[in-house]
Amino acid sequence: MTTPHALIVDDEPDILELMELTLARMDVRTRSATSLQEARNWLDRETFQLCLTDMRLPDGNGLDLVAHIQESFPNLPVAVITAHGNMEAAVKGLKCGAYDFVSKPVDLKILRKLVEAALRLAHETGRKDRRSRNTLLGESEAMRDIRSKIVKLARTQAPIFISGESGTGKELVARLIHAKGPRSDKPFVAVNCGAIPAELMESEFFGHRKGSFSGAVADKNGLFQAAEGGTLFLDEVADLPLALQVKLLRAIQERTVRPVGSEQEIPVDVRILSATHNDLKQRVEEGRFRQDLFYRINVIELNVPPLRQRREDIPQLTERILARLTQENGLEECPRLTEKAWTALCQYDFAGNVRELENILERAAALCENLKIDVADLALPEMETILPEPPSVEEAIPAEEFFLEDYLQKIERRAIVDALEKTRWNRTAAAQKLGLTFRSLRYRLKKLGID
Numbered sequence: 001m002t003t004p005h006a007l008i009v010d011d012e013p014d015i016l017e018l019m020e021l022t023l024a025r026m027d028v029r030t031r032s033a034t035s036l037q038e039a040r041n042w043l044d045r046e047t048f049q050l051c052l053t054d055m056r057l058p059d060g061n062g063l064d065l066v067a068h069i070q071e072s073f074p075n076l077p078v079a080v081i082t083a084h085g086n087m088e089a090a091v092k093g094l095k096c097g098a099y100d101f102v103s104k105p106v107d108l109k110i111l112r113k114l115v116e117a118a119l120r121l122a123h124e125t126g127r128k129d130r131r132s133r134n135t136l137l138g139e140s141e142a143m144r145d146i147r148s149k150i151v152k153l154a155r156t157q158a159p160i161f162i163s164g165e166s167g168t169g170k171e172l173v174a175r176l177i178h179a180k181g182p183r184s185d186k187p188f189v190a191v192n193c194g195a196i197p198a199e200l201m202e203s204e205f206f207g208h209r210k211g212s213f214s215g216a217v218a219d220k221n222g223l224f225q226a227a228e229g230g231t232l233f234l235d236e237v238a239d240l241p242l243a244l245q246v247k248l249l250r251a252i253q254e255r256t257v258r259p260v261g262s263e264q265e266i267p268v269d270v271r272i273l274s275a276t277h278n279d280l281k282q283r284v285e286e287g288r289f290r291q292d293l294f295y296r297i298n299v300i301e302l303n304v305p306p307l308r309q310r311r312e313d314i315p316q317l318t319e320r321i322l323a324r325l326t327q328e329n330g331l332e333e334c335p336r337l338t339e340k341a342w343t344a345l346c347q348y349d350f351a352g353n354v355r356e357l358e359n360i361l362e363r364a365a366a367l368c369e370n371l372k373i374d375v376a377d378l379a380l381p382e383m384e385t386i387l388p389e390p391p392s393v394e395e396a397i398p399a400e401e402f403f404l405e406d407y408l409q410k411i412e413r414r415a416i417v418d419a420l421e422k423t424r425w426n427r428t429a430a431a432q433k434l435g436l437t438f439r440s441l442r443y444r445l446k447k448l449g450i451d
């Protein structure tokens with residue numbers, strides 16, 4: 001690789017000198033500009049592998065330069081320099097296409113890591129295989145659009161919020177964004193935020209020091225340290241309690257964590273990707289999710305459509321899943337679907353999306369005769385409403401004295417169990433049939449003691 005070349009744009013002589021010296025020690029040649037026009041002149045004359053630009057310049061805004069580079073030099077990573085604490089400006093820069101940001105006063109360790117990652121990105125442009133159609137299956141317009149966006153999003157360090165129903169493949173999308181980016185050789189750490197007990201969350205995320213609490217027999221690194229240099233994927237981020245949301249926001253903004261029982265903060269370099277099947281905007285409106293954290297993790301949103309909105313992808317997904325099952329089970333021949341089975345499968349709504357399709361096919365492949373899957377083998381839940389007919393007034397109210405609360409709980413239990421049985425205990429599908437959110441159904445299951 002030839003000596004990399006960077007363009008630094010800032011009208012403060014001290015900042016220019018500091019960054020020139022820092023990059024020179026990294027064997028990076030630099031050109032300096034103090035205005036937008038001067039920066040554009042350099043870009044027209046020479047080829048660069050990195051650009052660092054201040055937000056406030058004498059003849060305009062650094063975002064104008066970011067937009068110009070995005071349009072004319074799309075393969076050039078550009079990072080913005082923001083005033084201390086001005087996260088709004090940093091977020092604007094990332095939304096406009098900036099690779100990353102660094103705050104004043106410039107932390108040289110953070111700057112060096114940013115430069116190293118950006119130069120890796122510039123070096124790998126055109127070398128890394130950007131195709132993902134063999135991993136993220138589907139030739140529908142929606143899936144082609146998502147694969148195209150993944151390639152673009154992999155080139156930036158902006159936090160990405162991946163939305164979509166349960167079972168649509170949000171973690172797969174997150175892994176692809178990581179794999180196609182400059183952090184691909186570093187760890188990808190995925191955590192289900194709803195699966196960690198509340199009392200252990202701070203220790204799990206930020207680590208702890210020996211003796212900081214009962215049971216802390218040794219120092220332990222948290223998830224942020226485990227993902228150092230790579231990507232931290234926060235699945236079901238809506239389930240985070242408010243107390244931890246405050247600390248998570250600070251960790252993301254300051255790029256430091258403080259282990260439980262420690263007085264010192266530790267710098268961390270991770271990219272944050274998050275996802276949930278819940279409506280996070282509604283959570284913000286209800287006061288159950290911090291608005292400032294929402295805006296910080298939702299710099300760019302990528303929505304993964306449900307399977308019922310891309311039915312044309314069902315045949316390809318089905319063939320790939322059956323081929324995998326054949327290999328895993330050591331079969332010589334792949335099971336085949338009858339014409340009626342294909343029709344039924346392509347018309348089914350899949351409340352559980354791709355994950356439900358996998359479960360249906362795995363069961364059908366195990367139960368079918370002569371490797372031929374028919375409609376009966378699919379055992380698709382009934383499409384009609386599953387709620388029982390309401391009882392008559394005479395049947396509904398017992399003649400003897402009774403407790404209303406106990407009686408209403410019996411009716412609720414009967415409706416929920418009926419829904420679960422008719423959806424093969426698929427809680428997502430049952431919740432949809434009952435007109436409930438998944439979280440609401442989960443609450444009722446716990447309240448009624450239904451396992």
